Amino acid sequence: MKARVTISLKNGVLDPQGKAIEHALHGLGFEGVNEVRQGKIIELDLGDISTDAAPAEVEKMCTQLLANTVIENYTVELLD
């Protein structure tokens, strides 16, 4: 079982790196870009964990380490 965790900054949290990318895109002529928010993707290989146990296990990893819920949101996708 594999899992993909997508982490993004919460709405309202300043994202200077997203802002810099936005400016660079505007500089390249992509004027239609209204906003850029940067996040990260973490891919986990969970070995032979059961489909039932995986969601709770990844959830624990997210809250304990992978995401800082003061500033970040996360979503988990389980992949076969």
Added chain:
Amino acid sequence: MKAAVIVFPGSNCDRDMKVAIEQSMGHSPAMVWHADTDLPETDLIAIPGGFSYGDYLRCGAIAGNSPIMREVVKKAKVGTPILAVCNGFQVATETGMLPGALLRNANQKFICKDVDLKVAANNERFVGAFETGQTVRFPVAHHDGNFFTDDETLARLEGEGLIAFKYSDEDGNVTDTTNINGSRNNIAGIYNEAGNILGLMPHPERLISDQLGGTDGKTFFDNLINSLS
């Protein structure tokens, strides 16, 4: 009086912290490696600046989950004084010992210079040598010092006198212009609710003699050590 300095792979102000404590205390603090699971008996724990674990994942995130930090969090809960500087401040927020988080500086730049700070609220143990409202000068050297917290926590920090230092000019004026990194309400350092933890981005341990350009840091450490002795 005994002190301990926590050392992570990637810490780079641990020896500055040791020298500053040593100068005020008269003997060396214990240097405690991140993988240790026991803390020596101590009256002060210092979490130093640097780039623990290369700032991987988030600044302070991996250090916050290292074996020794479990012990530090336990000590924090029973009231042991903790000084968390720069990366140490980031580690302290990651463990939940202090509220909020430190984001990338709003201007995207690594800022390395001396700054003026207004002493925003007193706490005898940590800033007893200074008057509330006066300014001190400490250096900053960080890329991720932009203090963020939600509106409710911000109001609580302001209302309960838990903001230790604010970025200001030399006369103590706190404005958008003096906000070097985009921190909410110009916050440079905060206390926890119980008042036994101070987290701050500036480095008092880097201005402890005239040869280094100033002594506000020495005044800070002399008071801290005296108050705990």
